[in-house]
Amino acid sequence: MSTDYVSIAEGVLQITIATSAAGTSMDFDGIEAGTAALKGLAPEVGAVLLTGTGANFCAGGNVRGFAAADDRSAHIHALATTLHDFVRALDATPVPVVAGVQGWAAGAGMSLVCAADIAIGGPSTKLRPAYPGIGLSPDGGMSWTLPRIVGLGRAREILLTDAVLDADAAVRLGLLSRLAADDDVRSEALSLAQTLAGGPRSTYATMKTLLSQSVSASLSDQLDAERDAIAAAASTPAGQEGIDAFVEKRQPDYTKAH
Secondary structure, X not given: OEOOOEEEEOOEEXXXXXXXXXXXXXXXXXXXXXXXXXXXXXXXXXXXXXXXXXXXXXXXXXXXXXXXXXXXXXXXXXXXXXXXXXXXXXXXXXXXXXXXXXXXXEOHHHHHHHHOOEXXXXXXXXXXXXXXXXXXXXOOOHHHHHHHHHOHHHHHHHHHOOOOEEHHXXXXXXXXXXXXXXXXXXXXXXXXHHHHHOOOHHHHHHHXXXXXXXXXXXXXXXXXXXXXXXXXXXXXXXXXXXXXXXXXXXXXXXXXXX
16 A cells, blocks of 8 residues: 555554655645544554655644635535544544654644654754644644653643743653654654554553553553553454463464454
8 A cells, every 4th residue: 555645564654644745734635644544553553653855744724725615614614524534534533643844844733743742852852832823722632642751731831832842842741752863853753653563452452452441541440541551462363463462472472362
């Protein structure tokens, strides 16, 4: 499987969300192709990689396109609907989602960084909400994900002041997981996605479900969910291979469980 925006190799579904066209603004052909691939996730996929192919991960929406629209409200409503279908598909994806964040991640690009499970940046990476600068409110789930990553008070400050977050601040706040050399961001993110794709996929799916539920669950309910999940995992191919490999003092081969 390979298109201009979506490809699968070594268990990784790679989705291009921005290109050098239109100043690395979000490319909605890539967003739509990514949504379709996520909703019909191929069985060989064990991880998802979000990337931009230009100088930036994604510089946000195409503001010149907003300005040129006959009905700006209807135009932006349609774009947000398309983007939100993609964010919902990412959220529902049972495999890990990695973002390789080179250069700027602004506006909806920052929203997609927040939507990833793991985001790798470089020393030159910068994040910015960018919405106040054009008189618009957030989309892409940022008003939901950002407070859960950095806390409500810090999210208020970041959004209201349209803060520019450098790479070190983004790591400190948990928006980026770690940094690689600027020239290595894409390759490091791909390498991580490939490693995750070879891991215990059923385990990752359960972890993602537990983490998602923890936002609204009580501790007691979460403990019950963890108990039931770990018991069920013991009888899965991944759980059996992992336990057997530990006892036999060898590396587990989770490809047997895929």
